[in-house]
Amino acid sequence: MNRRQFLKTTAAAASVYPFLGACEQPIRWEKSAYVKAKSSRVAILAADSYANGLRDTILRGIKLFQMDLTGKRVLLKPNLVEFDPKGVINTHAAVIEAAIDSFRSLGAREVIVAEGPGHRRDNEYLLTASGLYDVIREHRVRYVDLNSDDVHLTKLKSSYTNLKELYLPETLYNADLLVSMPKLKTHHWAGVTLSLKNMFGVVPGSVYGWPKNALHWAGINGSIVDINSSLPIPRFAIVDGIVGMEGNGPLQGQAKQGGVLIFGPDLVAVDATAARLMTIEPRQIKYLTHAAEFLGNLGHEEIEQIGEKLDSHQKDFRVIDKFTYLKKLIG
């Protein structure tokens, strides 16, 4: 047994400690949290740049899922964690702009852009520096800072952490659809950061601080699952994989051309597909395996891939040394 195997074994033992003696793995979610379908559809659409035909591609991607958006309030949740003029940290403003246009054209009553940046409190700086301020002003879209929104105490529907409950922003409770819009990135703590991890941004910094360290202390993998099991509205994901990040993500990695946008209503399946596009094995990502117990589908056989073929768009995203084991794809 090498050191990594030893650590994995001891970590696994620690995680089941309260249930020692039980023969089966304990169920750590409420019945009402179970939303996993028999199979899930995920669309991969090619997109080479942030300029040409982006709005048409995003509209086409959303239409593939035939959602009834008439009269709905749609909340777009991009990843806007920090800004580096030389980096590719955030969901590109052009992707958000195209999504605003698309959801409106499909009949949404209101489109809101909302984010609770994880490192910086300074929304005004992040919005103006990233170009998103011009988008929301031009399109007359409401922006909500989820870090300082009014809050509701929400009982968590799963217990992969000891958090039990979290304050969540009121704006979530007043929307009909939450669209997670992450960047395709590797992550130095969690392996990858995609549509599920992007939901860290809905946890209010004014309550939990910057960075949202209370979630790290509770366990980053468990927190991702517990947040996603407990959000009060349906979700959809649009992953900005046109240019992603490899290496020491989510902030200091290097830009990597992905050339795709990924769509779907099952965030676990979307993230699994996004990971495979980075040639990262999703079944080795701890939070994805937990989420696949009840929130969505992870396996190839349970995901119906539509749009482009996965293997024709796979790119070798580099990971930091401790995650080299993620690069062995299964099947």
Added chain:
Amino acid sequence: MNMLEAATTLLSRGQNSDGGWGSVAGKGSNTEATALAFLALRSLGGHDIATQKAGQWLAERQNPDGSWPLSGMMKGSSWSTALALIALSDSADQRDRIVKAGNWVLEQEGSKPGILANLILALSFEKKIVHLNEDLIGWSWTPHSFSWVEPTSYFILALKKIKSHLPAKPVQERVEQGELMIYDRMCEGGGWNYGNAAVYDDRLWPYPDITAIALIALQDRRERKENQSSLRALTDMAQNTGSGLALGWTLLCLSIYGQDGAELKKRLEQQFVKTKFLGETKALALSVLGLGSGARYFRV
């Protein structure tokens, strides 16, 4: 109407009927926004009814243990206790509240990673992700979690302002330890972000707002080389950063350190024309404080 008048009007209009302010107009009152707006209007004079109501909001929200909750709709103690204390620290009639809150502050401290976590890390022989001294304790955002630069700076400043009401030795010990923690987290070349200077071997960059807040907390250490380099870093950052929050805190800091902020005041006005600071109460309040004579509330 000049920018100071326009920002003051926006700020005044945002006051809730309960006397407090929310993060933006229309949101429920919270302690941080109310404390900063209260100080901003007080700094101008002539807003007696508004400041009286705000002072009352703050006084009535104090918890029995001396702390303040984050907002009117939440129970429990919060980091924003430090800002309520700073806001009320000059009020002679609030002495009992200040003493009670000060004692609560002295009891709070950030936590360290547990023995098990350290053991696992040591056994893994993995490269350390972050490089900071976990034994230095300041204040955290939430109970039982790690110390970070912004809450530690607020609490240090609050303790320095009310130290005459508290026993000297515990105040000195906590302040010194908190200052060491802040210096330990300084970015290379000066300045601070939330509290992490590097991940693996990649350096992280400082933020102007946090750098200004930390420098204000460390104002009585201004001769230290870390303060000097961070002050230079702040003035460099201020050239490229446009936001009410960052420029407001920077102006307050420069005033406290005796530096000229005339150019930044012009930039603040230009930014206000462009964005109205997104209507954020704290940015409006800090800009009013920074443009006027608000630095006196943050001096020790």
